[in-house]
Amino acid sequence: MQIKIEMLRCFVAVARTGNLSDAAEILGRTPSALSMMLKQLEDNLGQSLFETDRKNRLSALGAFVLEQAERELQQFDGMVQDIVNFAKAKSGKVRLAAVPSVANTILPGVIARFLSMHPDVHLELWDMDSPSILRELAKDRVDFGIASTQGYPTAFHCQPLFSDRFGILCHRSSGLLLKRQNLSWEDLRQERLIANNLSQSIQVPACQQLHSDAGLRVHNITSLIAMIRNKVGIAILPETTAQMLNADEICFIPLPEAGIQREIELIKKSETSPSPAALELERTILEFVQSRQI
Amino acid sequence: MQIKIEMLRCFVAVARTGNLSDAAEILGRTPSALSMMLKQLEDNLGQSLFETDRKNRLSALGAFVLEQAERELQQFDGMVQDIVNFAKAKSGKVRLAAVPSVANTILPGVIARFLSMHPDVHLELWDMDSPSILRELAKDRVDFGIASTQGYPTAFHCQPLFSDRFGILCHRSSGLLLKRQNLSWEDLRQERLIANNLSQSIQVPACQQLHSDAGLRVHNITSLIAMIRNKVGIAILPETTAQMLNADEICFIPLPEAGIQREIELIKKSETSPSPAALELERTILEFVQSRQI
DNA sequence: AATTTGCTTCAGGAAAATTGAAATGCAGAT
DNA sequence: ATCTGCATTTCAATTTTCCTGAAGCAAATT
Numbered sequence: 226m227q228i229k230i231e232m233l234r235c236f237v238a239v240a241r242t243g244n245l246s247d248a249a250e251i252l253g254r255t256p257s258a259l260s261m262m263l264k265q266l267e268d269n270l271g272q273s274l275f276e277t278d279r280k281n282r283l284s285a286l287g288a289f290v291l292e293q294a295e296r297e298l299q300q301f302d303g304m305v306q307d308i309v310n311f312a313k314a315k316s317g318k319v320r321l322a323a324v325p326s327v328a329n330t331i332l333p334g335v336i337a338r339f340l341s342m343h344p345d346v347h348l349e350l351w352d353m354d355s356p357s358i359l360r361e362l363a364k365d366r367v368d369f370g371i372a373s374t375q376g377y378p379t380a381f382h383c384q385p386l387f388s389d390r391f392g393i394l395c396h397r398s399s400g401l402l403l404k405r406q407n408l409s410w411e412d413l414r415q416e417r418l419i420a421n422n423l424s425q426s427i428q429v430p431a432c433q434q435l436h437s438d439a440g441l442r443v444h445n446i447t448s449l450i451a452m453i454r455n456k457v458g459i460a461i462l463p464e465t466t467a468q469m470l471n472a473d474e475i476c477f478i479p480l481p482e483a484g485i486q487r488e489i490e491l492i493k494k495s496e497t498s499p500s501p502a503a504l505e506l507e508r509t510i511l512e513f514v515q516s517r518q519i
Numbered sequence: 520m521q522i523k524i525e526m527l528r529c530f531v532a533v534a535r536t537g538n539l540s541d542a543a544e545i546l547g548r549t550p551s552a553l554s555m556m557l558k559q560l561e562d563n564l565g566q567s568l569f570e571t572d573r574k575n576r577l578s579a580l581g582a583f584v585l586e587q588a589e590r591e592l593q594q595f596d597g598m599v600q601d602i603v604n605f606a607k608a609k610s611g612k613v614r615l616a617a618v619p620s621v622a623n624t625i626l627p628g629v630i631a632r633f634l635s636m637h638p639d640v641h642l643e644l645w646d647m648d649s650p651s652i653l654r655e656l657a658k659d660r661v662d663f664g665i666a667s668t669q670g671y672p673t674a675f676h677c678q679p680l681f682s683d684r685f686g687i688l689c690h691r692s693s694g695l696l697l698k699r700q701n702l703s704w705e706d707l708r709q710e711r712l713i714a715n716n717l718s719q720s721i722q723v724p725a726c727q728q729l730h731s732d733a734g735l736r737v738h739n740i741t742s743l744i745a746m747i748r749n750k751v752g753i754a755i756l757p758e759t760t761a762q763m764l765n766a767d768e769i770c771f772i773p774l775p776e777a778g779i780q781r782e783i784e785l786i787k788k789s790e791t792s793p794s795p796a797a798l799e800l801e802r803t804i805l806e807f808v809q810s811r812q813i
Numbered sequence: 814a815a816t817t818t819g820c821t822t823c824a825g826g827a828a829a830a831t832t833g834a835a836a837t838g839c840a841g842a843t
Numbered sequence: 844a845t846c847t848g849c850a851t852t853t854c855a856a857t858t859t860t861c862c863t864g865a866a867g868c869a870a871a872t873t
Contacts, residue, residue, distance in 0.1 A: 229525070230523060230524050230595075245819070246819075255864075256821095257821075257822080257823095257863070258862050258863070260821055261822090261861080262861085271606055272606050276791070278821075278869080278870090279870075279871090280819085284792040285611075285791070285792060285794035286605065286606055286792075289611070294598075297598045300591065300594055301524075304588075304591045308564065308583065311583050312566050312580055317583070498567070498580075499579060500579035500583070501566060501580060503579070520829090525830095539850070540851095548830095548832090549831070549833075551832070551852075551854095552830070554850095554851060554852060554853085555830080556830085572850080572851055573850070574850085
């Protein structure tokens with residue numbers, strides 16, 4: 226017979242109460258069960274844990290064991306609690322990478338909600354462009370990402386979240402606003418287009434034509450916005466990007482052709498099983514997106 | 520079902536080996552037993568600990584549990600070992616008080632032997648006179664004492680160790696040495712007796728007579744010895760005290776009357792059960808004394 | 814001395830763990 | 844795709860461990 230946690234728990238209860246019946250009450254056992262269990266423990270150690278067969282005075286060995294056992298039980302129960310909390314996503318760590326537009330629009334709400342339900346989870350969020358997100362994912366540096374694979378096939382598991390249609394971002398003083406109901410590609414050709422990585426990847430001929438004519442290309446979104454704000458030109462960007470901005474100065478106009486959009490997806494390595502906390506955040510995001518789309 | 524140490528042990532073995540059969544081999548169980556035990560653990564947590572039903576890749580929860588469980592098992596096994604060591608007197612602490620003569624004669628040998636057999640036991644030794652030893656014992660400041668109760672009844676449990684006969688301590692130039700074969704009380708009356716606490720307590724009339732005539736009383740043994748060394752006078756002391764000294768200058772002569780002696784005893788509080796280490800030292804002392812008396 | 818209190822022991826029964834055999838389910842090979 | 848071999852799971856039977864309630868003791872109390 227080995228020394229087991231239950232024996233220690235039994236001994237500690239008896240040592241604390243000073244008698245079998247009270248300890249039995251606490252543990253939900255009969256005194257005889259405790260008596261036998263203590264006997265086992267004593268047989269193990271080859272010595273008595275108590276002075277007499279009355280359990281109200283510890284032997285030197287008993288005092289030593291009590292001290293050790295109390296510490297150990299606390300330790301053990303703490304560990305079990307930690308594990309359970311982790312499993313219930315009440316603790317743990319989630320690392321998330323998302324494209325800036327999503328990080329700035331829907332994530333704040335989702336994260337606030339998630340953290341209020343799981344206050345002890347440690348959450349890390351990075352924003353970066355889609356290719357970087359895929360790289361981080363491959364290196365296992367994030368639990369999952371929110372990005373667009375743009376139709377490129379990847380080894381990752383992708384779950385569509387929503388479609389993010391492209392449109393024109395222009396200054397509110399732009400003449401395009403007047404034509405917004407029946408905008409044509411020809412109208413756009415009259416404007417100065419500020420190209421960027423996202424708009425560049427649109428696979429529609431008319432749009433690609435516009436880009437080949439564009440004389441200005443800006444990679445950084447905030448710089449690009451500053452350009453528009455100063456009426457340097459217009460840009461083609463997804464709608465969520467527009468939502469990041471103060472609508473007072475800059476306006477969003479849908480493209481002349483419908484169906485030009487990027488698909489925002491929740492992306493994760495399919496092999497690695499997520500931590501419970503990550504799974505829970507994922508669930509929260511999906512739920513949030515679905516409720517928003519109604 | 521609760522989480523138990525055995526579950527963790529099982530999980531750690533499987534996680535380490537990466538498969539059930541090897542782990543089963545190690546634990547001395549069948550794979551099916553481990554499978555069921557893991558299932559229990561997983562049911563407890565509500566999640567899988569492994570990626571697939573092959574046990575070679577841990578889930579995020581599994582990785583977390585492995586880390587916790589390994590630490591905990593080490594902790595637990597360490598504690599069990601500590602307790603067993605304590606019970607086997609391989610560790611622990613013993614506090615011992617002894618009269619100086621014993622501390623200086625037989626204890627060095629006993630303690631050397633005890634410590635060589637129990638290298639991790641912490642041993643504390645004080646020397647003091649018998650009344651102080653009894654006081655320390657009463658205050659539970661020592662585990663046991665080696666002293667003489669001098670026939671005074673005490674509440675302690677006393678085990679006789681050996682008899683320590685009284686005799687004369689005199690300088691080697693003393694004339695008493697010539698008469699040592701048939702010394703009389705009258706011979707002693709010719710000498711200057713240096714009285715001391717131990718000799719004072721001898722209940723023999725002739726001896727008490729000597730003491731009432733004594734004009735010098737020295738309490739501290741080392742001072743008393745210095746007196747004898749300088750031929751100030753003679754003293755009546757137990758034989759073990761004489762053994763502490765270099766025999767070159769000072770000699771021991773038995774008293775004219777036989778049977779004048781103090782009983783050296785091993786004294787302990789009967790109620791408190793000793794620590795295993797104390798018990799073991801006690802055993803060593805008894806054994807040593809018995810072997811020496813043959 | 815009688816009673817109460819508290820522990821131990823015992824035998825039977827309940828619960829849990831373990832086993833071996835058979836079934837299932839993957840993964841790599843055909 | 845299907846087959847094959849290995850690892851895991853499942854199942855029923857068995858063994859082991861644990862628990863209970865009754866009876867018996869011993870110490871403390873009346």
